[in-house]
Amino acid sequence: MSDKTIPRLGLGTYGRTGSEGVAALLKAIEIGYRHLDTAQSYNTEQPVGEAVRRSGLPRGDFFITTKVADTRLDTAQFMPSVRESLDTIGVDQVDLLLIHWPSHKDAVPFDDYMTALVEAQQKGYARLIGVSNYPIALLEKARSLVGKDTLATNQVEIHPYLQSPKLVAYARKIGLPLTAYQPLAKGEIASDPVLKRIAEKHGTTVAAVALAFLIGEGHIVIPASGSEANLRANFAALNVSLDEADMAEIRKLDRGYRRINPEKSPGWDD
Numbered sequence: 001m002s003d004k005t006i007p008r009l010g011l012g013t014y015g016r017t018g019s020e021g022v023a024a025l026l027k028a029i030e031i032g033y034r035h036l037d038t039a040q041s042y043n044t045e046q047p048v049g050e051a052v053r054r055s056g057l058p059r060g061d062f063f064i065t066t067k068v069a070d071t072r073l074d075t076a077q078f079m080p081s082v083r084e085s086l087d088t089i090g091v092d093q094v095d096l097l098l099i100h101w102p103s104h105k106d107a108v109p110f111d112d113y114m115t116a117l118v119e120a121q122q123k124g125y126a127r128l129i130g131v132s133n134y135p136i137a138l139l140e141k142a143r144s145l146v147g148k149d150t151l152a153t154n155q156v157e158i159h160p161y162l163q164s165p166k167l168v169a170y171a172r173k174i175g176l177p178l179t180a181y182q183p184l185a186k187g188e189i190a191s192d193p194v195l196k197r198i199a200e201k202h203g204t205t206v207a208a209v210a211l212a213f214l215i216g217e218g219h220i221v222i223p224a225s226g227s228e229a230n231l232r233a234n235f236a237a238l239n240v241s242l243d244e245a246d247m248a249e250i251r252k253l254d255r256g257y258r259r260i261n262p263e264k265s266p267g268w269d270d
Ligand SMILES: NC(=O)c1ccc[n+]([C@@H]2O[C@H](COP(=O)([O-])OP(=O)(O)OC[C@H]3O[C@@H](n4cnc5c(N)ncnc54)[C@H](OP(=O)(O)O)[C@@H]3O)[C@@H](O)[C@H]2O)c1
Pocket: 011, 012, 013, 014, 015, 037, 038, 100, 132, 133, 155, 156, 180, 181, 182, 183, 184, 185, 186, 187, 188, 190, 205, 207, 208, 222, 223, 224, 225, 226, 227, 229, 230, 231, 233, 234, 260
């Protein structure tokens, strides 16, 4: 895989725990998924590693992301937590290591964990590094601390109902790819009439249209599913090409509808 390229479509693994999780992951790998998104807080690092090994495919075929939990950002815990993630997944290096959430109210100083992230990459624990749930102000702070081209992505909630135009414009300006989490708004877009009409026109599913739209906007998408039919439908987004009229119509669906907004959230841009 070339240097900073992140496969455009990955598999969200939240909820895919235990042996059922391994089975769903193996099914996804059989369908063609190679980019797997886990996190210390999901309890899916072990199933991801097990599925990768049991697939029989070489490690190099996969793109594995994990995330340092916001409860482990302090200097004492950061690096041991990353080593523990590598052991749990059963790899020497992840492809991408993210800060899952910025430290709430700077309980851990920003510079400490951003510097630790860079150190984790220098130690070879991660090929690429990035962040998650960072608004523009924190991206700017991060870039002035760790360098303009150091971060490979910012993983944030983006779907047709939350298109985050300010953050997207900023990310485009600085050339930072965004990874869209909850790209299907947890399935809530499934009954959208505009998406349904566009899906019928292209002979595909609503989910594939939503994902193709996000990819068309330049984002990486990581939809999750435990069902084979949905895994297939989502993967098929790679074969859907929307025209400019479709894209323009879907852009109008933005309503600033944010699903994930816990107490620890930073100030969002829109
Ligand atoms: N960085 C962060 O803070 C953060 C936060 C949240 C999520 N994430 C990542 O993003 C991934 C995706 O988010 P998510 O799992 O919360 O939400 P999502 O991918 O938007 O939606 C998953 C839900 O949609 C349903 N679904 C999937 N495919 C479908 C289809 N083709 N048609 C209809 N319904 C469909 C699934 O049900 P079935 O299982 O029945 O298909 C599941 O209930 C997570 O797994 C995680 O890796 C990151």
